[in-house]
Amino acid sequence: MNTLTRQFFSRALPSATLLLGSAALAQQTINVGDLNSSYNRNIWYMSIAVIVMAILIFVGVSYALFYTVNKFREDKRSAEPEQFHGNNRLETVLIVVPVIIVTIITILAARTMAIVNPTPKDALHVNATGAKFWWAFEYPESKVQGGTGTVTNGNELVIPAGRQIAITATAKDVIHAFWAPNLGGQRDAIPGSKKTWQIDTDKPGVYQGNCTVLCGPSHANMRFKVVALPKAQYDTFIAAAQAYKAPAPVSTSEKNGYTIFMQGKASAGAAACLSCHRIQGTQAAGAVGPDMSFFGSRNTLGAGIYEGQARINHIKPWIKKCVDLKPGCLMPAYEKLSDQDLGDLQAYLLSLKLPENASYWGKVPVR
Ligand code: CUA
Numbered sequence: 001m002n003t004l005t006r007q008f009f010s011r012a013l014p015s016a017t018l019l020l021g022s023a024a025l026a027q028q029t030i031n032v033g034d035l036n037s038s039y040n041r042n043i044w045y046m047s048i049a050v051i052v053m054a055i056l057i058f059v060g061v062s063y064a065l066f067y068t069v070n071k072f073r074e075d076k077r078s079a080e081p082e083q084f085h086g087n088n089r090l091e092t093v094l095i096v097v098p099v100i101i102v103t104i105i106t107i108l109a110a111r112t113m114a115i116v117n118p119t120p121k122d123a124l125h126v127n128a129t130g131a132k133f134w135w136a137f138e139y140p141e142s143k144v145q146g147g148t149g150t151v152t153n154g155n156e157l158v159i160p161a162g163r164q165i166a167i168t169a170t171a172k173d174v175i176h177a178f179w180a181p182n183l184g185g186q187r188d189a190i191p192g193s194k195k196t197w198q199i200d201t202d203k204p205g206v207y208q209g210n211c212t213v214l215c216g217p218s219h220a221n222m223r224f225k226v227v228a229l230p231k232a233q234y235d236t237f238i239a240a241a242q243a244y245k246a247p248a249p250v251s252t253s254e255k256n257g258y259t260i261f262m263q264g265k266a267s268a269g270a271a272a273c274l275s276c277h278r279i280q281g282t283q284a285a286g287a288v289g290p291d292m293s294f295f296g297s298r299n300t301l302g303a304g305i306y307e308g309q310a311r312i313n314h315i316k317p318w319i320k321k322c323v324d325l326k327p328g329c330l331m332p333a334y335e336k337l338s339d340q341d342l343g344d345l346q347a348y349l350l351s352l353k354l355p356e357n358a359s360y361w362g363k364v365p366v367r
Contacts, residue, residue: 029367030210032181036203038164039116039184046112050105057101116185119196123166126157130169130176130189130211132330133218134290134303142242144280151241152278154290155303157226158360160234161204168196174216180209180226182367188213201228205367208304217328223304227360240358244293245281249348257348260341268336273345276331279352289331296353299361302326315349316342 035041127138135155142151157180159165169178169189179186184199201207211222229237249258262284264272273292274284280293290303301311302318302325314325319342322329334342353359 030181030208034182034201034367036201037183038200038202039198040182042112042115043185046108049108053101053104116198119166119198120164123164123198124160125166125168126159128157128167128169128178128189129172130178130215130222131172132174132216132328133211133222133326135178135209135211135222135224136287136291137224139238139241142238145243147280149278149280149285151238152291152293153241154292154298155224155300156298156360157209157224158234158237159199159226159228160231161228162200162202162231164198164200166196167199168194170194175213176211176215176222177213178209179212180207180224182207183226183228186212199226203367204228204230204364206364207367218326221303221305221326223300225300225304227364229360229364233360233363237354237358237360240354241294244354246279246293246352249351251347253344253347254351255348256341257344257346260337260345261348265337265341268334268338268341270334270337270341271332292349292352294352294354294359296350297359297361302329312346312350315346319345 032040033044035044125140127136127140129136129138135157137153137155137157139151144150165183167178167187169187170193171189171191173191175191176189177186178189180199183201185197187195187197189195205228207226207228209224209226211219213219215222249255260270261273261277261279262282264270274282274286276286276288277290277292278285278287280291284292299311300307301314302322305326306314316339318325319334320337321333321335322331323333337345
């Protein structure tokens with residue numbers, strides 16, 4: 001084995017195995033062929049028709065090629081092959097057949113676009129806004145009760161299964177792109193532009209989403225989850241989210257966390273969190289960073305970098321210096337806050353919870 005080959009076997013193979021292993025650990029499959037989505041189904045049916053035609057063309061052309069090579073191969077006995085020019089019938093066939101094929105594909109494509117592109121009347125509207133490096137999901141039809149604004153969540157998109165979702169994508173800073181492959185097509189999220197299209201799934205579950213346009217150093221750390229709930233559970237969630245008012249801090253730790261969040265801590269050079277983050281039912285109304293209203297009910301941190309327990313373990317390091325965990329993260333570092341203060345902020349943030357019956361994690365399987 002030469003050095004390169006050895007390096008391949010000693011490095012590339014184990015890391016490939018590791019990748020496969022971690023994919024299995026996450027138990028999540030990204031699948032554009034997920035036929036529980038009507039969007040994917042329509043594209044898939046069209047693809048099958050085109051693939052079948054392509055196979056027929058391949059077989060036909062291969063047959064014609066071998067037939068011609070065999071029939072008209074050089075005859076060693078004659079000095080010069082038979083000379084002829086043109087074949088009107090064959091040339092007509094070679095023009096007409098491709099025109100028919102292209103026409104069929106055009107009709108199929110136009111038909112599929114006419115099905116998947118228009119927004120159905122009963123679709124649920126959600127605005128998805130990409131930012132460096134996270135997603136805001138806003139429900140324009142769900143006003144906050146007794147307050148201003150509409151229900152908003154960060155990096156976790158909750159939808160009802162079995163209903164068309166009209167996503168309107170835009171971006172705050174640079175071009176991002178929204179794609180939840182199991183639920184339908186991908187679209188660019190462009191600053192100053194709004195694009196609406198559909199996603200949907202019949203199958204309740206947690207699905208993976210990604211940003212798919214290179215947008216900066218943490219492009220690959222700009223993931224999101226789509227949690228598709230059965231209709232009744234979604235209705236419970238959205239009603240609770242509309243009625244949500246952040247609970248008042250209870251413990252000493254939560255109270256200190258609350259104070260730092262709302263007022264900052266001058267002695268540690270820490271600015272107040274509320275200028276960038278919103279918490280429904282408090283004076284915090286910032287829209288620069290992700291909405292923190294029911295942070296305690298979420299399962300991910302840093303736009304999907306950490307999940308479950310790893311999420312809890314990384315809250316303090318995240319507040320302390322998020323660029324260490326996510327290159328290009330725009331949140332300033334809070335390095336002078338003591339470990340106690342960071343813990344208190346964590347305690348306060350984790351206390352921001354939806355009622356248990358309205359929380360959306362753990363209710364549906366991870367797909
Ligand atoms: Cu945002 Cu890539």
